[in-house]
Amino acid sequence: MNWTGRRLPRTEDPALLRGEGAFTADLAAGARAVRFLRSPFAAGRILSIAAPDLPPGALLVTGADLEGVGAIRPELFRFNYRAIAQPVLPRERVHFVGQPIAAVVAATPEEAEDIAEAVLLDIEPEEAVVTIEDALRPGAPTLHAEAPGNVVVDGTIRHPDCEAAFARADRIVEFSLRSGRQNATPLEARAGLAAHDRATGRIRLTASCQMPHMLRTGIAALLGMAEADLQVVAPDVGGGFGQKMALFPEYPLLVWLARRHRGSFCWIEDRNENLIASAHSRDQIHHLRAAFAADGTLLGLEADILANTGAFSCYPTTCGVEPLMALAEYPGPYRLPTYSARARALATHTCPAAPYRGVSRPVVTFGLERLMDRAAAALGLDPVALRRRNLVTEFPHVTPTGLTLDQASYVEALDRAVEAADIPAFRARQEAARREGRYLGLGLAVFNERTGYGTPAFAARGMGIVPGYEVVDIAMTPAGEVEVRIGASPHGQGLRTALAQLAADRLGLDPSRIRVIHGDTDRTPYGWGSFASRGAVIAGGATQLAADKLAARLRRAAARLLQAEPDSVTLRDGAAWAGEASIPLTEIARRVHQRSEQLSDLGGFNLAETASYDPGGTFSNACHVAEVEVDAETGHVRILRFLVVEDAGRLLNPLIADGQVHGGVAQGIANALLEEVLYAPDGNPLTGSLADYLPPSAAEIPHIEIIHMETESPETLTGAKGLGEGGAIGAPAAIANAISDALSPFGVDIAELPATPARIRALIRNAR
Amino acid sequence: MSKMPIRLTVNGVPHEVAVEPRRSLADTLRDECGLTGTHLGCEHGVCGACTVLLEGEPVRACLLFGVQADGRAVRTVEGLAAADGTLDPLQRAFWENHGLQCGFCTPGFLMLATWMLEQPEPVDEARLRHVLSSNLCRCTGYQNILKSVRAAAQALGKWTEVAPVR
Secondary structure (H helix, E strand, O other): OOOOOOOOHHHHHOHHHHHOOOEHHHHHOOOOEEEEEEEEOEEEEEEEEOOOOOOOEEEEHHHHHHOOOOOEEOOOOOOOOOOEEEOOOOEEEEOOOOOEEEEEOOHHHHHHHHHHOEEEEEEEOOOOOOOOHHHHHOOOOOOOOOOHHHHEEEEOOOOOOHHHHHHOOOOOEEEEEOOOOEOOOOOOOEEEEEEEOOOOOOOEEOOOOOOOOHHHHHOOOOOOOOOHHHHOOOOOOOOOHHHHOOOOOOHHHHHHHHHHOOEEEEEEEHHHHHHHHHHOOOOOOEEEEEEEEOOOOOOEEEEEEEEEEOOOOOOOOOOOOOHHHHHHHOOEEEEOEEEEEEEEEEEEEOOOOOOOOOOOOOHHHHHHHHHHHHHHHHOOOHHHHHHHHHHHOOEEEEEEOOEEEEEOHHHHHHHHHHHHHOOHHHHHHHHHHHHHOEEEEEEEEEEEEEOOOHHHHHOOOOEEOOOOOOOEEEEEEEOEEEEEOOOOOOOOOOHHHHHHHHHHHHHHHOOEEEEEOOOOOOOOOOOOOOOOOOOHHHHHHHHHHHHHHHHHHHHHHHHHHOOOOOHHHHEOOOOOEEEEEEEHHHHHHHHHHHOOOHHHOOOOOOOOEEEEEEEEEEEEEEEEEEEEEEOOOOEEEEEEEEEEEOEEOOOHHHHHHHHHHHHHHHHHHHHHHHOHHHHHHHOOEEOOOOOOOOOOOOOOOEEEEEEOOOOOOOOOOOEEOOOOOOOHHHHHHHHHHHHHHHHHHHHHOOOHHHHHHHHHHHHHHHHH | OOEEEEEEEEEEEEEEEEEOOOOHHHHHHHHHHHOOOOOOOOOOOOOOOOEEEOOOOEEEEOOOEHHHOOOOOOEOHHHOOOOOOOOHHHHHHHOOOOOOOOOHHHHHHHHHHHHHOOOOOEEEEHHHHHHHOOOOOOOOHHHHHHHHHHHHHHHHOOOOOOOOOO
């Protein structure tokens, strides 16, 4: 029975459907409520924090109480990184609106809010640095003395022959683009519950997080406590998309409270806090300059990448994650002979940046795919032909930044997409519509997505903390079920189901007999989490390795019990077979555990194994096609069709894979058209509710057509490539290209996202 | 702040609880009735994760006070499945069609769709999308939620390919 590759409904779902899931807030009964006081100023000096008369049992905690608590200070040993520190609660200065500056504890959330409102904060406001332009302005205030000029990361790649490529170019295409700031907006905001266990003195932190093991390591170090005395649990987690990777100051404060006051303390973030004070991303400006030959061959590329990474540097990835990913991955799926680039992270008095689905690649793809369309227009070539001419076709291919592209289907995916989109028919519709004064457009985005990368990729960034491997412990119970304990920690991706499918095939067992256990540092081996499109590749690879090792043990025991050679034993249908003879795996499990004297000559035999997997990484790829209609009078964009040709290698569960693509595309559409975190010039956030920050509803997201290709990666054990982020990467570029195509009669070029009605109207007005 | 005693019926079960007048219906259900299936995504009436049925009508439980439910009947996600946990046809359709990922918004969508499927008028594509656009989901891109509800409507004989005349 082949379980892998089947559209198996998820084992995660029944409890969630009955409303019996256990999210952090669902577990908070009996805990005291924590409310954070947050800075109302973007920049300022704290003069005093005066507590009102506190009712009995209530507490006010400020930075002055946290003697001996360390600051969050992730390290990067390359790219001129300046290590900047984020205090758990600041004593001297505030650095962004929303920064936690004190915590109130009371019996109920309502009471804690009442007390928090009565606290007198005396803060002397100072000049705020809000935008990229502000940060770079000569004489601008400096956020951190360690980072002069507000430059926290400054990485460069220089190829000596780049200038020569531009000298011999027939055409140079040059432009700037801007990506608005986004918030990942998981539907469950952050939440933490720290509970002191009097019997053991240990603390259990239940938190809506993506990296429980890392959180434990980070908090223990900040508080100077034994890591073994802290258990971190990620229960059901209501989405993360990268935002919940970071070590936020709220969590160590909860653990500090639980230790100091020997009780349970719960903080449930509200939506306003999440929108202004969790983590933002994608606030970038890129300047691109590309050299082309007359036939459309790309000769060279220069990129200047600026990322507004906010007030602090997120732990563990650092604020280098956005600019340095753009620096390393700008060449994308294209053959690029020479490349020079500079990438900077700039500190501003805004909410800190953290990874968000795709990290910099939605912006990079927006840049590269606008470049392809602009170059085609400048050279009078067909944009599909221009892409085809430059896409990498021979693998492995080493990019100018030293990345090795494994087997992929860049041209094939483009061709499939072009065929399915039926461009000639679209052009006819477009012509007819234009005669009626309606503006239709079609846009393509071809991209690759580096996925499933282990420690080498993170180490190359010079990270002080190098994530990447995953460990899986596997064991068979005496009753014959299999427990798979994974260090990774999913939050909606269905790993419990997909990994059980993988293990089921290796063990000849029904997946219903397999339990995947995750999200608990007491019950799982040290590992990293679910991010960077890595679950199917890395946790999957480690699961496969561990299951193979357990299968070998089962075969060995079966051989002994059936008096056969281990090599002749196969596992299928829940039994071990040697020729006609067989023994159920449940019977092997029982004998190994309870009648081990029958296997005494195997010597201390058991049914437990562990495996670790740390791959170099792979690249999935896709081509997105968007067909839009733009209302030239209102600037409103309607998506008429959205098509994805996706190649993520072998699909472990196509049902789940499709869901990942749908969700990613929806977030990409939001990035292209709707969502933008806005700040006033003084650093006050203007998008503090879901009435101002606009995640799309079912009314804005069209039907998404998916065509899968399955180029199996030789670089991964499972043959799978990651696909969690791809949807979000391609959609913004495809839509920007489609809008630009629709508005080509006006000469409009979309160079800023989201392309809101106001921006589109301004472009049309200025063009006229 | 002083508390007010209220009586409400949740999923057919009577509850007598005392709540502060400012406590939302969602918090009342979660904290006083112990029914944590109703989730809070925004607490300002946009996301719809807290959608419950009050006297048969879908409401945002974050925008009502618990005291407003005094003497009234509420249905929450916990009331959909059978006592032995067997999923109802709508829940089953969500399961089979991968209509959920993280599952946080799911209770709200289930209650909204339950209401829609209990109305006398049949459901067509436009009404499906219109009603379900009341709530937010961040994981699924809505496609499989729409597919799930469409499948449930078909199974329950509530689906029509033609828009009803209004």
